[in-house]
Amino acid sequence: MSSPKTGILFLNLGGPDSLENVKHFLFNLFADPDIIKLPLSFIFQKPLAWLISTKREELAQENYEIMGGSSPILKYTEAQGEALSRALAEKGYPDLPVYIAMRYWHPFTEEAVDAMVKDGIQRVIVVPLYPHFSYTTTGSSLNELKRVLDQKNVRFELQVVPPYHDHPLYLEAMRECIEEGLNSNPWTCPKDEVQILFSAHSLPVKHVKRTKDPYPEQIYACAETIATRFFPNNPWELAYQSQVGKMPWLGPATEGVLPYFAANHRDNILMVALSFVSDHVETLVEIDHEYIPLANELGIEHCYRAPSLNTNASFIQALCELTIDQLENKPGNAAEFSTFPELIQAQASG
Numbered sequence: 001m002s003s004p005k006t007g008i009l010f011l012n013l014g015g016p017d018s019l020e021n022v023k024h025f026l027f028n029l030f031a032d033p034d035i036i037k038l039p040l041s042f043i044f045q046k047p048l049a050w051l052i053s054t055k056r057e058e059l060a061q062e063n064y065e066i067m068g069g070s071s072p073i074l075k076y077t078e079a080q081g082e083a084l085s086r087a088l089a090e091k092g093y094p095d096l097p098v099y100i101a102m103r104y105w106h107p108f109t110e111e112a113v114d115a116m117v118k119d120g121i122q123r124v125i126v127v128p129l130y131p132h133f134s135y136t137t138t139g140s141s142l143n144e145l146k147r148v149l150d151q152k153n154v155r156f157e158l159q160v161v162p163p164y165h166d167h168p169l170y171l172e173a174m175r176e177c178i179e180e181g182l183n184s185n186p187w188t189c190p191k192d193e194v195q196i197l198f199s200a201h202s203l204p205v206k207h208v209k210r211t212k213d214p215y216p217e218q219i220y221a222c223a224e225t226i227a228t229r230f231f232p233n234n235p236w237e238l239a240y241q242s243q244v245g246k247m248p249w250l251g252p253a254t255e256g257v258l259p260y261f262a263a264n265h266r267d268n269i270l271m272v273a274l275s276f277v278s279d280h281v282e283t284l285v286e287i288d289h290e291y292i293p294l295a296n297e298l299g300i301e302h303c304y305r306a307p308s309l310n311t312n313a314s315f316i317q318a319l320c321e322l323t324i325d326q327l328e329n330k331p332g333n334a335a336e337f338s339t340f341p342e343l344i345q346a347q348a349s350g
Contacts, residue, residue, distance in 0.1 A: 003123075004122035004123040004157060005119075005120050005121050005122050005123065006096060006121065006122070006123040006124070006125065006327070007096065007097050007098070007099055007116050007119065007121040007123070007124055007125070008081070008084065008085075008096055008097070008098045008099065008124075008125045008127055008323060009098075009099050009100075009101055009112060009116070009124050009125070009126045009127065009145075010077060010080070010081055010098060010099065010100045010101065010127050010129055011101050011103070011126060011127070011128045011129060011130070011138065011141035011142070011145075012073065012077050012100065012101070012102055012103070012129040012130075012141075013073065013102065013103050013104060013137070013280075014071075014073060014074070014102025014103055014104045014105040014106070014108075015064075015070070015071020015072075015073040015074065015102075015104075015105060015280055015281065016064060016070060016071055016105055017070045017071070017074070017105065017106065018069060018070055019061045019064060019065065019069050019070075021105065022057055022060045022061050022064055023053050023054065023057040023060075024053075024105070025104055025105045026049075026052065026053035026056055026057065026060060027046075027049050027050060027053040028049075028103075028104040028105065029049075029053075029104045030048065030049035030052045030053060031045055031046050031049035032103070032104070032140055033045055034135055034136055034139055034140035034143060035136050035140065036048070036204070036207075037207065037210070052244075052245075056244075063281055063285045063286075064281065064285075066284070066285050066289055067281065067284055067285065071105075071280055071281060072278075072279060072280060072284070073102075073278060073279075073280040074100070074102070074106075074107075076278035076279060076280075076310050076311075077100055077102075077129065077278065078100065079310070079311050080129070080277070080278065080310070080311055080316065080319070081098035081100065082098070083311045083316045084098060084127075084316055084319050084320060084323065085097075085098055087316050087317060087319075087320040088320055088323060088324070091320060091324060093323075093324065093327060097119065097121075099112040099115055099116055099121075100112060101113075101141065101144075101145065103140060103141050103144060109141070109144045109145055109148045110148050110152075113145075113148050113149065113152060113154060114152075116156070117152075117154055121156065122156065122157060123156065123157040123159075124156040124157065124158050124159070125159050125161070125323055125326045125327060126142075126145070126158060126159065126160040126161065127161045127319060127322070127323060128141060128142075128160070128161065128163075128347075129277050129278075130163075130275075130277075131163065131164050131165040131167075131170055131222070131275070131277065132163060132165045132200075132215055132218040132219055132222065132275055133163040133214055133215060133218060133347050134203065134213055134214075134215035135207075135211045135213050136203060136207065136213070136215075137215075138163070138347055139347070142160070142347070159326040159329075160326075160347065161319075161322045161323065161325075161326060162322075162347060163218065163347065164318060164322055165218050165219075165221070165222040166221070166222065166225065167318050167321070167322065168318075169314050169315070169317050169318035169321060170314075170315065170318040171222075171225060171226060171229070171230075172314045172318075173309055173312045173313075173314035173315035173318060174226050174272075174274075174309070175226065175229075175230040176312060176314055177272070177306045177307050177308065177309060177312065178196065178226070178230070178231065178270065178272055178306050180306065180307055181270045181272070181304060181305065181306030181307065182194060182270060182306075185270070185302070185304040186302065187268045187302055188267060188268060188302060189267075189268050192231070192233040192234055193233070193234065193235075193268065194234055194268045194269070194270050195234070195235050195236070195237070195261065195266050195268060195269045195270070196227060196231060196234050196235070196236040196237075196269075196270050196272060197236070197237050197239060197254070197257065197261075197269055197270065197271050197272065198223040198226075198227075198236065198237070198238045198239070198272045198274045199239050199240070199241050199254045199271055199272065199273055199274060199287065199291075200219045200223075200238065200239075200240055200241070200273075200274040200275040201240070201241060201242050201275045201276070201282065202240035202241060202242055202243050202249040202250045202251070202253070203215060203216070203240075203249065203250050204247055204248070204249055204250075205247075205248040205249060205250060206247060206248070208250065216250055219238065219274060219275060220238060222274065223236065223238045223274060235266075237257060238274075239251070239252050239253060239254040239256075239257045240252070240253060240254060241253070241254040241255075241282060241286055241287070241291075242282055242286065254271075254287075254291055255290070255291055255294060258291065258294055258295050258298055258300065258303075259298055261295075261298075261300060262295070262298035262299050262300050266300070267299075267300055267301055267302055268302045269295065269300060269302070269303045269304075270303075270304055270305070270306055271287055271291065271292070271303065271304070271305045271306065272305075272306045273287060273305070273306075273308055276308060276309075277308070277309045277310075277315065278308055278309065278310050279308045279310060283305065283308055287305050288305060291303075292304070292305065
Protein backbone atom coordinates (compact mmCIF):
# COMPACT_ATOMS: atom_id res chain seq x y z
CA MET A 1 0.00 0.00 0.00
CA SER A 2 1.41 3.41 -0.98
CA SER A 3 2.01 5.95 1.78
CA PRO A 4 -0.43 8.89 2.01
CA LYS A 5 0.55 12.07 0.22
CA THR A 6 1.98 14.36 2.88
CA GLY A 7 2.04 18.12 3.25
CA ILE A 8 3.31 20.52 5.91
CA LEU A 9 1.00 23.18 7.32
CA PHE A 10 2.49 26.28 8.95
CA LEU A 11 0.28 28.02 11.52
CA ASN A 12 1.01 31.69 12.09
CA LEU A 13 -0.65 34.94 13.12
CA GLY A 14 -0.66 36.85 9.85
CA GLY A 15 -0.66 40.56 9.16
CA PRO A 16 -2.35 43.11 6.87
CA ASP A 17 -1.12 43.30 3.29
CA SER A 18 -2.14 46.95 2.85
CA LEU A 19 -3.06 49.99 4.91
CA GLU A 20 -6.67 49.60 3.75
CA ASN A 21 -6.85 46.14 5.31
CA VAL A 22 -5.41 47.08 8.71
CA LYS A 23 -8.88 47.53 10.22
CA HIS A 24 -10.10 44.20 8.85
CA PHE A 25 -7.03 42.47 10.30
CA LEU A 26 -7.61 44.08 13.70
CA PHE A 27 -11.28 43.14 13.62
CA ASN A 28 -10.43 39.49 12.94
CA LEU A 29 -7.91 39.56 15.79
CA PHE A 30 -10.22 41.04 18.43
CA ALA A 31 -13.23 39.03 17.25
CA ASP A 32 -11.40 35.84 18.22
CA PRO A 33 -12.85 34.55 21.54
CA ASP A 34 -9.55 32.74 22.14
CA ILE A 35 -7.97 36.20 22.48
CA ILE A 36 -10.68 38.03 24.41
CA LYS A 37 -13.43 35.93 26.00
CA LEU A 38 -16.59 37.86 26.86
CA PRO A 39 -19.74 36.74 28.62
CA LEU A 40 -22.30 36.04 25.89
CA SER A 41 -19.47 36.38 23.39
CA PHE A 42 -21.71 35.20 20.56
CA ILE A 43 -23.60 38.51 21.03
CA PHE A 44 -20.96 41.03 22.11
CA GLN A 45 -17.70 39.77 20.59
CA LYS A 46 -18.03 41.22 17.10
CA PRO A 47 -19.46 44.62 18.12
CA LEU A 48 -16.62 45.05 20.62
CA ALA A 49 -14.07 43.94 18.03
CA TRP A 50 -15.46 46.51 15.58
CA LEU A 51 -15.21 49.23 18.24
CA ILE A 52 -11.61 48.35 19.17
CA SER A 53 -10.47 48.03 15.55
CA THR A 54 -12.08 51.37 14.67
CA LYS A 55 -10.38 53.15 17.58
CA ARG A 56 -6.98 51.59 16.85
CA GLU A 57 -7.06 51.78 13.04
CA GLU A 58 -5.29 55.12 12.58
CA LEU A 59 -2.44 54.36 15.00
CA ALA A 60 -2.02 50.86 13.56
CA GLN A 61 -1.89 52.26 10.03
CA GLU A 62 0.90 54.62 11.10
CA ASN A 63 2.83 51.63 12.43
CA TYR A 64 2.42 49.61 9.26
CA GLU A 65 3.31 52.67 7.18
CA ILE A 66 6.73 52.57 8.85
CA MET A 67 7.17 49.08 7.33
CA GLY A 68 6.15 50.21 3.84
CA GLY A 69 2.39 49.87 4.21
CA SER A 70 2.08 46.18 5.06
CA SER A 71 3.27 43.44 7.37
CA PRO A 72 6.36 41.46 6.31
CA ILE A 73 5.24 38.35 8.24
CA LEU A 74 3.97 36.48 5.18
CA LYS A 75 7.23 37.12 3.31
CA TYR A 76 9.25 35.70 6.19
CA THR A 77 6.88 32.77 6.68
CA GLU A 78 7.15 31.86 3.00
CA ALA A 79 10.94 32.06 3.21
CA GLN A 80 10.91 29.81 6.29
CA GLY A 81 8.75 27.31 4.40
CA GLU A 82 11.11 27.28 1.44
CA ALA A 83 14.11 26.83 3.75
CA LEU A 84 12.37 23.98 5.58
CA SER A 85 11.57 22.23 2.29
CA ARG A 86 15.24 22.41 1.28
CA ALA A 87 16.38 21.13 4.68
CA LEU A 88 13.95 18.21 4.53
CA ALA A 89 15.07 17.33 1.00
CA GLU A 90 18.69 17.26 2.20
CA LYS A 91 17.62 14.78 4.91
CA GLY A 92 15.95 12.48 2.40
CA TYR A 93 12.41 13.88 2.51
CA PRO A 94 11.90 15.60 -0.85
CA ASP A 95 8.73 16.94 -2.42
CA LEU A 96 6.95 17.93 0.78
CA PRO A 97 4.87 21.03 -0.02
CA VAL A 98 4.48 23.67 2.67
CA TYR A 99 1.13 25.41 3.08
CA ILE A 100 0.52 28.51 5.19
CA ALA A 101 -2.54 29.08 7.38
CA MET A 102 -2.59 32.58 8.82
CA ARG A 103 -5.05 33.18 11.62
CA TYR A 104 -6.18 36.77 10.99
CA TRP A 105 -5.35 37.64 7.39
CA HIS A 106 -4.66 36.00 4.06
CA PRO A 107 -3.81 33.26 3.38
CA PHE A 108 -6.47 32.10 5.84
CA THR A 109 -6.80 28.54 7.12
CA GLU A 110 -9.64 27.97 4.67
CA GLU A 111 -7.36 28.85 1.75
CA ALA A 112 -4.67 26.46 2.98
CA VAL A 113 -7.17 23.61 3.40
CA ASP A 114 -8.58 24.21 -0.08
CA ALA A 115 -5.09 24.10 -1.55
CA MET A 116 -4.26 20.84 0.26
CA VAL A 117 -7.48 19.21 -0.88
CA LYS A 118 -6.81 20.32 -4.46
CA ASP A 119 -3.30 18.84 -4.29
CA GLY A 120 -4.56 15.52 -2.96
CA ILE A 121 -2.89 15.83 0.44
CA GLN A 122 -3.96 13.11 2.87
CA ARG A 123 -1.50 13.43 5.75
CA VAL A 124 -0.69 16.83 7.29
CA ILE A 125 2.22 17.66 9.58
CA VAL A 126 1.08 20.79 11.41
CA VAL A 127 3.93 23.12 12.40
CA PRO A 128 2.91 26.01 14.69
CA LEU A 129 5.29 28.92 14.29
CA TYR A 130 4.81 29.58 17.99
CA PRO A 131 7.65 27.98 20.03
CA HIS A 132 5.73 28.52 23.28
CA PHE A 133 2.21 27.17 23.59
CA SER A 134 -0.67 29.52 24.34
CA TYR A 135 -4.39 29.02 23.92
CA THR A 136 -4.34 32.42 22.18
CA THR A 137 -1.87 31.32 19.49
CA THR A 138 -1.42 27.60 18.81
CA GLY A 139 -4.73 26.85 20.51
CA SER A 140 -6.63 29.44 18.50
CA SER A 141 -5.06 28.30 15.21
CA LEU A 142 -5.94 24.66 15.92
CA ASN A 143 -9.50 25.63 16.85
CA GLU A 144 -9.79 27.47 13.55
CA LEU A 145 -8.39 24.46 11.69
CA LYS A 146 -11.05 22.26 13.29
CA ARG A 147 -13.82 24.70 12.34
CA VAL A 148 -12.67 24.80 8.72
CA LEU A 149 -12.28 21.03 8.44
CA ASP A 150 -15.72 20.45 9.95
CA GLN A 151 -17.32 23.06 7.71
CA LYS A 152 -15.81 21.53 4.59
CA ASN A 153 -16.25 17.95 5.82
CA VAL A 154 -12.55 17.31 5.18
CA ARG A 155 -10.52 14.74 7.09
CA PHE A 156 -6.73 14.63 7.07
CA GLU A 157 -4.40 12.39 9.02
CA LEU A 158 -3.14 15.12 11.34
CA GLN A 159 0.04 15.23 13.39
CA VAL A 160 1.03 18.35 15.28
CA VAL A 161 4.56 19.41 16.23
CA PRO A 162 4.61 20.00 20.02
CA PRO A 163 5.92 23.19 21.66
CA TYR A 164 9.64 23.53 21.04
CA HIS A 165 10.76 26.35 23.33
CA ASP A 166 13.24 23.92 24.90
CA HIS A 167 14.44 22.21 21.71
CA PRO A 168 18.28 22.28 21.60
CA LEU A 169 18.42 23.74 18.09
CA TYR A 170 15.81 26.41 18.86
CA LEU A 171 17.86 27.42 21.89
CA GLU A 172 21.01 27.40 19.77
CA ALA A 173 19.32 29.64 17.21
CA MET A 174 18.42 32.12 19.94
CA ARG A 175 22.00 31.98 21.22
CA GLU A 176 23.29 32.81 17.74
CA CYS A 177 20.95 35.79 17.40
CA ILE A 178 22.00 37.16 20.79
CA GLU A 179 25.68 36.60 19.99
CA GLU A 180 25.24 38.52 16.76
CA GLY A 181 23.60 41.36 18.66
CA LEU A 182 26.44 41.44 21.17
CA ASN A 183 29.12 41.30 18.48
CA SER A 184 27.68 43.80 16.00
CA ASN A 185 26.88 46.75 18.26
CA PRO A 186 29.16 49.25 20.03
CA TRP A 187 29.23 48.91 23.81
CA THR A 188 30.95 50.87 26.55
CA CYS A 189 31.44 47.75 28.67
CA PRO A 190 32.66 44.17 28.10
CA LYS A 191 30.13 42.09 26.15
CA ASP A 192 29.51 39.80 29.10
CA GLU A 193 28.33 42.78 31.15
CA VAL A 194 25.68 43.93 28.65
CA GLN A 195 22.16 43.83 30.09
CA ILE A 196 19.98 41.34 28.18
CA LEU A 197 16.29 42.28 28.12
CA PHE A 198 14.00 39.54 26.81
CA SER A 199 10.71 40.94 25.52
CA ALA A 200 7.78 38.59 24.92
CA HIS A 201 4.24 39.25 23.76
CA SER A 202 1.99 39.78 26.75
CA LEU A 203 -1.38 38.19 27.60
CA PRO A 204 -4.28 39.38 29.75
CA VAL A 205 -3.84 38.09 33.31
CA LYS A 206 -7.54 37.17 33.39
CA HIS A 207 -7.05 34.87 30.41
CA VAL A 208 -4.01 33.17 31.96
CA LYS A 209 -5.89 32.51 35.20
CA ARG A 210 -9.05 31.32 33.45
CA THR A 211 -7.34 28.89 31.09
CA LYS A 212 -4.26 28.03 33.19
CA ASP A 213 -2.31 28.94 30.07
CA PRO A 214 1.24 27.50 30.29
CA TYR A 215 2.65 30.35 28.19
CA PRO A 216 4.18 32.50 30.98
CA GLU A 217 5.89 29.50 32.58
CA GLN A 218 7.30 28.39 29.23
CA ILE A 219 8.47 31.92 28.41
CA TYR A 220 10.26 32.32 31.74
CA ALA A 221 11.86 28.87 31.56
CA CYS A 222 13.04 29.59 28.02
CA ALA A 223 14.57 32.97 28.92
CA GLU A 224 16.23 31.54 32.01
CA THR A 225 17.69 28.60 30.06
CA ILE A 226 19.10 30.82 27.30
CA ALA A 227 20.58 33.29 29.76
CA THR A 228 22.09 30.86 32.26
CA ARG A 229 23.30 28.30 29.73
CA PHE A 230 24.85 30.61 27.14
CA PHE A 231 25.35 33.99 28.84
CA PRO A 232 25.99 33.19 32.51
CA ASN A 233 27.77 36.47 33.24
CA ASN A 234 25.27 38.82 31.61
CA PRO A 235 22.51 40.30 33.77
CA TRP A 236 19.09 39.54 32.29
CA GLU A 237 15.46 40.47 32.75
CA LEU A 238 12.17 39.34 31.21
CA ALA A 239 9.46 41.82 30.26
CA TYR A 240 6.29 41.80 28.15
CA GLN A 241 5.10 44.01 25.32
CA SER A 242 2.04 44.72 23.14
CA GLN A 243 -0.52 45.22 25.90
CA VAL A 244 -3.90 46.56 24.76
CA GLY A 245 -6.48 48.35 26.92
CA LYS A 246 -6.56 48.96 30.67
CA MET A 247 -7.06 45.42 31.96
CA PRO A 248 -4.10 43.82 33.79
CA TRP A 249 -1.63 42.05 31.48
CA LEU A 250 1.43 39.94 32.17
CA GLY A 251 4.29 42.14 33.27
CA PRO A 252 6.47 43.92 33.85
CA ALA A 253 5.84 45.95 30.71
CA THR A 254 8.90 46.41 28.51
CA GLU A 255 8.45 50.18 28.33
CA GLY A 256 8.18 50.26 32.13
CA VAL A 257 11.48 48.44 32.68
CA LEU A 258 13.50 50.95 30.69
CA PRO A 259 13.09 53.82 33.21
CA TYR A 260 14.28 51.42 35.93
CA PHE A 261 17.41 50.67 33.91
CA ALA A 262 17.99 54.37 33.31
CA ALA A 263 17.60 55.17 37.01
CA ASN A 264 20.16 52.49 37.82
CA HIS A 265 22.61 53.79 35.18
CA ARG A 266 22.49 50.71 32.96
CA ASP A 267 23.65 52.11 29.64
CA ASN A 268 24.26 48.92 27.64
CA ILE A 269 21.09 46.99 26.83
CA LEU A 270 20.43 44.31 24.22
CA MET A 271 16.74 43.69 23.60
CA VAL A 272 15.76 40.16 22.55
CA ALA A 273 12.33 39.43 21.04
CA LEU A 274 11.67 36.06 22.62
CA SER A 275 8.24 34.82 21.54
CA PHE A 276 8.50 35.80 17.86
CA VAL A 277 10.13 33.72 15.12
CA SER A 278 10.26 36.48 12.50
CA ASP A 279 10.29 40.23 12.16
CA HIS A 280 6.94 41.99 12.13
CA VAL A 281 5.25 44.99 13.72
CA GLU A 282 6.25 44.04 17.29
CA THR A 283 9.97 44.00 16.42
CA LEU A 284 10.33 46.45 13.55
CA VAL A 285 8.04 49.12 15.01
CA GLU A 286 7.33 48.50 18.68
CA ILE A 287 10.90 47.69 19.69
CA ASP A 288 12.89 49.53 17.01
CA HIS A 289 10.76 52.71 16.76
CA GLU A 290 9.23 52.96 20.23
CA TYR A 291 11.25 51.23 22.94
CA ILE A 292 14.76 51.96 21.70
CA PRO A 293 14.05 55.69 21.12
CA LEU A 294 12.42 55.75 24.58
CA ALA A 295 15.59 54.27 26.05
CA ASN A 296 17.65 56.93 24.27
CA GLU A 297 15.39 59.69 25.62
CA LEU A 298 15.91 58.29 29.12
CA GLY A 299 19.66 58.61 28.70
CA ILE A 300 20.40 55.01 27.70
CA GLU A 301 22.64 55.68 24.71
CA HIS A 302 23.54 52.07 23.90
CA CYS A 303 20.29 50.14 23.43
CA TYR A 304 19.96 47.76 20.49
CA ARG A 305 17.92 44.74 19.39
CA ALA A 306 19.26 41.30 18.59
CA PRO A 307 18.23 40.08 15.11
CA SER A 308 15.10 37.93 14.87
CA LEU A 309 15.20 34.26 13.93
CA ASN A 310 13.69 34.62 10.44
CA THR A 311 15.59 32.01 8.36
CA ASN A 312 18.39 31.39 10.87
CA ALA A 313 19.93 28.04 9.87
CA SER A 314 19.73 26.50 13.35
CA PHE A 315 16.07 27.50 13.65
CA ILE A 316 15.26 25.92 10.30
CA GLN A 317 17.11 22.76 11.39
CA ALA A 318 15.00 22.74 14.57
CA LEU A 319 11.82 22.83 12.47
CA CYS A 320 13.32 20.13 10.24
CA GLU A 321 14.03 17.78 13.17
CA LEU A 322 10.60 18.39 14.67
CA THR A 323 8.94 17.66 11.34
CA ILE A 324 10.96 14.49 10.77
CA ASP A 325 9.94 13.25 14.23
CA GLN A 326 6.35 13.43 13.04
CA LEU A 327 7.10 11.98 9.61
CA GLU A 328 8.77 8.98 11.22
CA ASN A 329 6.00 8.70 13.79
CA LYS A 330 8.48 8.32 16.63
CA PRO A 331 6.92 6.97 19.85
CA GLY A 332 5.70 9.74 22.09
CA ASN A 333 5.86 12.36 19.36
CA ALA A 334 2.90 11.57 17.12
CA ALA A 335 0.12 10.43 19.40
CA GLU A 336 -3.31 10.05 17.85
CA PHE A 337 -6.14 12.11 19.32
CA SER A 338 -9.81 11.42 18.90
CA THR A 339 -10.83 15.05 19.42
CA PHE A 340 -9.29 18.47 18.92
CA PRO A 341 -9.72 19.39 22.61
CA GLU A 342 -7.56 16.37 23.49
CA LEU A 343 -4.98 17.49 20.92
CA ILE A 344 -4.93 21.06 22.22
CA GLN A 345 -4.66 19.88 25.81
CA ALA A 346 -1.73 17.67 24.85
CA GLN A 347 -0.07 20.69 23.25
CA ALA A 348 -0.65 22.73 26.40
CA SER A 349 0.95 19.99 28.45
CA GLY A 350 4.02 20.12 26.23
